[in-house]
Amino acid sequence: MIAMELKILNEFGIHARVASRIVRCAGSFASSVCVKKEGEVFDLKTVLGVITLNAKYGESLTIEVEGPDEAEAAKTLEELFAMKFGEN
Amino acid sequence: MIGIGVVPGMAKAKTYLLDEDAFLDEKKIVDDPETEYQRFLAAKEVCAAQLEEIMKAMPETMAADSREIFDYQLLLLEDTGFLGMIRTAVENDHTNCEYAVTIAAQKYITLFENMDNDYLKQRTIDMVDISRRLNAILTGREQKTLSGIMEDSIVAAEDLTPSQTAGINRDRVKGILLERGGSSSHSVIIARAMDIPCIVGITRLLDQAVHGETVIMNGTTGEVTPNPTPEQIREYEVYAAKAELEKQQLDQYRKCKTETLDGAKLQVYANITSETDVTALLENGGEGVGLFRTEFLYMAGETLPSEELQYKVYSSIAKKLEGKPLIIRTLDAGGDKNIASLGIEKEENPFLGYRAIRYCLDHPELFKMQIAAVLRAGAWGNTAFMLPMIATIDEVRRTRAMAEEVQAELASKGIPHTATIRMGMMVETPAAAFDAERFAREVDFFSIGTNDLTQYLFAADRMNQRVTGLNSYFQPTLLRAIKHICQCGKQNGIEVDICGQAGEIPSLVPIWVAIGIDNLSVSIPSIPRVRKIIRETRKSDAEAVLEKVLELDTAQEVERFLGQQFR
Numbered sequence: 165m166i167a168m169e170l171k172i173l174n175e176f177g178i179h180a181r182v183a184s185r186i187v188r189c190a191g192s193f194a195s196s197v198c199v200k201k202e203g204e205v206f207d208l209k210t211v212l213g214v215i216t217l218n219a220k221y222g223e224s225l226t227i228e229v230e231g232p233d234e235a236e237a238a239k240t241l242e243e244l245f246a247m248k249f250g251e252n
Numbered sequence: 253m254i255g256i257g258v259v260p261g262m263a264k265a266k267t268y269l270l271d272e273d274a275f276l277d278e279k280k281i282v283d284d285p286e287t288e289y290q291r292f293l294a295a296k297e298v299c300a301a302q303l304e305e306i307m308k309a310m311p312e313t314m315a316a317d318s319r320e321i322f323d324y325q326l327l328l329l330e331d332t333g334f335l336g337m338i339r340t341a342v343e344n345d346h347t348n349c350e351y352a353v354t355i356a357a358q359k360y361i362t363l364f365e366n367m368d369n370d371y372l373k374q375r376t377i378d379m380v381d382i383s384r385r386l387n388a389i390l391t392g393r394e395q396k397t398l399s400g401i402m403e404d405s406i407v408a409a410e411d412l413t414p415s416q417t418a419g420i421n422r423d424r425v426k427g428i429l430l431e432r433g434g435s436s437s438h439s440v441i442i443a444r445a446m447d448i449p450c451i452v453g454i455t456r457l458l459d460q461a462v463h464g465e466t467v468i469m470n471g472t473t474g475e476v477t478p479n480p481t482p483e484q485i486r487e488y489e490v491y492a493a494k495a496e497l498e499k500q501q502l503d504q505y506r507k508c509k510t511e512t513l514d515g516a517k518l519q520v521y522a523n524i525t526s527e528t529d530v531t532a533l534l535e536n537g538g539e540g541v542g543l544f545r546t547e548f549l550y551m552a553g554e555t556l557p558s559e560e561l562q563y564k565v566y567s568s569i570a571k572k573l574e575g576k577p578l579i580i581r582t583l584d585a586g587g588d589k590n591i592a593s594l595g596i597e598k599e600e601n602p603f604l605g606y607r608a609i610r611y612c613l614d615h616p617e618l619f620k621m622q623i624a625a626v627l628r629a630g631a632w633g634n635t636a637f638m639l640p641m642i643a644t645i646d647e648v649r650r651t652r653a654m655a656e657e658v659q660a661e662l663a664s665k666g667i668p669h670t671a672t673i674r675m676g677m678m679v680e681t682p683a684a685a686f687d688a689e690r691f692a693r694e695v696d697f698f699s700i701g702t703n704d705l706t707q708y709l710f711a712a713d714r715m716n717q718r719v720t721g722l723n724s725y726f727q728p729t730l731l732r733a734i735k736h737i738c739q740c741g742k743q744n745g746i747e748v749d750i751c752g753q754a755g756e757i758p759s760l761v762p763i764w765v766a767i768g769i770d771n772l773s774v775s776i777p778s779i780p781r782v783r784k785i786i787r788e789t790r791k792s793d794a795e796a797v798l799e800k801v802l803e804l805d806t807a808q809e810v811e812r813f814l815g816q817q818f819r
Contacts, residue, residue: 175615177595180324180375181555187327211327212334212360218369221595 165230166238174248177221182249183214189244195231197241255429255454257474259443262495263427264488267478268405269463270396270416280348289342292349295389300329302385306415320555321414325382334360350387357383381413398425406469408461412439422446427469429476431457446528451476502780506537510783512765516791520783521577521773523751527565530572532776537783540577541569542699542773543638543751546622547584550591556618562625570633577634579676579699579749579773580626582619582651584608584640587704603704603713608641613650623651623658630670637674638699643681648694651675678751680704685733688740698741699773702752706730725754726811728804731763735802738767749773759814761785763801766794 172178178186190197190208197208199217207213208227219225229238244250282288303322328334334356341352357379364376388395398407398420406427409416417439428443428450443450449471461467461478468477468488477484511517521542522533526549533541549557549565557565570578585591586599586607599605612619629635639651655673662669677684677691680701684691692698702725707714709730712722724730734750741748749771754760756774761782764772774782797817804810 175595175618179555179593181320184320184324184327207333210331210333211324212331215372215375216360216363216367218367218372 165228166234167226167228168238168242169224170227170242170245171224172219172221173245175221177223178214178217178219180215183211185244185249186214187211189240190237193229193231193233193237193240195229195234195237197237198228199225200228201225253454253457253460253476253478255451255457255474255476257449257451257471258440259428259448259450260472261427261447261449262468262470262472262488262491263406263449264466264468264480264485264492265404265406265426267461267463267465267467268401268407268425269458269461270398270407270409270412271458271463279351281346282342282348283346285343285346288346288349289339291390292338292342292352292386295349295386296329298389299382299386300326302389303329321378325378325414328378328382350390353383353386353390377411377413381415384413385415401425406467408457408467410458420446422448427451427471429454429457429461429467429469431455447532498781502784505780505784505787506535508537508783508787510539510786512786512794513788513790514792516765518765518769518786519771520779520786521579521749521751521771522776522779523773524569524776527569527572529776530569533779534572536776536779538576538776538779540579540634540771541573542577542579542749542771544569544578544580545584546581547591550583550585550593556593559621559625562622563628566625566629566635567632570629570635573633575634577636578629579636579638580629581638581640581678582609582622582626583612585611603707609639609647609651610641613647613654616654619651620654620658623655624662624669627655627659627662627669627673628667630672631668635670635674636676636696639675639677639695640701641681641704642677642679642691643683645690645694648675648677648691652694676746678704679737680708682708685709685737688737689743692740692744692746695746697747697749698737699749699751700734700737700769702730702734702750702754705733705752706754709733721807724807724811725757725760726807726814728802728807728810731767731810732802735767735798738769742768747771756782758785759811759818762789762794762818763798763814765789765791766798 174182186208187210199206199208201217206217227241229241303326307322337356337359338349338352341347341355342349361376361379364372367373385395397416401421401424404424404426406429407425408429411430411432425448428439428448430439430452431454432452440450440452449469451469451471451474454476465478466480468480468484480488510520519539521540522538523543523545524530524533524541525545549562566580585594586596586605587603596606596611626635626637637655639648642648652673652675655675659669659673674696676697676699677695678701679685679688679698685705703714706723706725710722710727712719714723738748747770750764750769751773755764755772756778762785765786772782801810801813804813
């Protein structure tokens, strides 16, 4: 399992379009992708999981990736967060 | 019944009740859960196909924002949490899938509603929308939408979902009545964009409205009159006839020049909120766009408009205007305009808070996107910036520096753009009004935003009913302030416009002429009316009236006096 800390860099937090992108990205890997926040587990492979996470600008998320392609999945997610999910 | 009028105008038509309730579907126990779940999976496929279809049918400019909503709904259909809940209900509890869909949606709606996040609260509409669509498919009943309305109707609904408004038939939908819905909700934005009279916040509307019943609504006052008496119908008909007659009489004022009897020239611009407004503006003889409220671009979508989308909209409007000015107000977020996707925190005093230029200068990435889009659109027409809520010289200078930076970037990348940065400011803070002489040296034009200037000048919240008396455009103090602003502008050789509501108040129009205002930017339907008043005004006479008005002490005296002078 890979655990990493990623920050929400786009100013407007996770809205519908960003959520859609995260889900499409996480969903393309076999590994599970989750966030633990306040004792709850949010599945980043589902759009409602991402949305109900209620993550805001500047917030750091501890993301856990586990599975056969975890290294690649972690790397891709890291890039997606760093490029602010493709938002300008 | 009474609610809050959000789009003005009166209408009389039959009520079209959109009272679908996603939660009507009763619980039934099924014998064969496996087949039942297969039935759900089949419905899910049909649902996805329908959503794809809607997205395809959308006009391109609308697509970028609205398409996102349906793309998001497509993902809901694949959401393992949502689907898992439906599957469990069917397979373990042997419930019918309609009921399972309803419960699963309801669970998320409750979850969203209990979150302290306005953006998430708005997401409930998508859960309602998708569960209704699924259940309509499952039961084979027709989903009511606004595209299929064949006779003149006033739609009554709890709120309107994106699916319902996607193909709204604007020729038949004469008015919209909503039980819920704030002034910036999805449905209201659509109503405003299409100029359909709209009233929101009507308590127990769905209990009281009857499908097919004739109703009269007044989007200005918020009054709804079901089953009008012959007397009330006559009143409406008088209104409608007057509106129609006025329209005909004003026809000749669509095309003629804007000048006074003694030859003083002005221009009548209009305020717009979207590209679709431009056709109506040109038909009514608008001589330019005096205020493009770009915040509606930001409100229309679930996400922020990209530089490309903004460029597309601005340049397309600039082209349609064929050289007439297009004054683009930079994002005026905050105050009464809550933009969910910006995630601005709730404030005690939003009108005095983190809004407009204050927010933009703090978010250079966002601001530069808009600046770049405006500069690029300038290659296609006569565009200018207008900065809202300016209170200090520094804000103007910082924006100009930022625009110069963006311009250099565009040049280095070889992207076509305008070489001149035309930058005006709204004069709406007392600071800007008081120091107008200094500000006039910094900008290319002034535009007086009378709505905000009035509320700030008298320190009276314009959303607070109890202080509306203070917020009068007839206050002599306001008129003296505007005269001062205009003089300062003239001394520095810049144009002075008015883009607030006061610009189109009939008895004040001659006063603006007398003060020396260059351009009045009014609502689109008012263009011919304002031009007519200007053409019937003699500037020298108006100046004599102005002199007397400026000696008066109270708003009542001014209003009475002007009423006598100009009928």
